[in-house]
Amino acid sequence: MKITIQTPLKNEEIKHILDGYEKDGITFTFAGKKGIGLEFDVQGDSTAKAAALAKQKIKETEWGKVLYFSVQEN
Numbered sequence: 001m002k003i004t005i006q007t008p009l010k011n012e013e014i015k016h017i018l019d020g021y022e023k024d025g026i027t028f029t030f031a032g033k034k035g036i037g038l039e040f041d042v043q044g045d046s047t048a049k050a051a052a053l054a055k056q057k058i059k060e061t062e063w064g065k066v067l068y069f070s071v072q073e074n
Helices: 011-018 047-059
Strands: 002-006 026-034 037-043 070-073
Touching: 002 026, 002 047, 011 026, 011 037, 011 047, 026 047, 037 047, 047 070
Parallel strands: none
Antiparallel strands: 002 037, 002 070, 026 037
């Protein structure tokens, strides 16, 4: 399973937050960058849960509250 986070800003910070992050049986591994998209391989039972968890982790940051981004399930 994969998710892609689309944002023109804070790419390195997002990669740092999610790469290797594990919670509730969901694990993120950075897979690469295409344009403004950061791709992550996801281990777990649902890409929808993984996408929601990624959004939550980004929004928990000080800058994530105002960052324009989207998370897509692939």
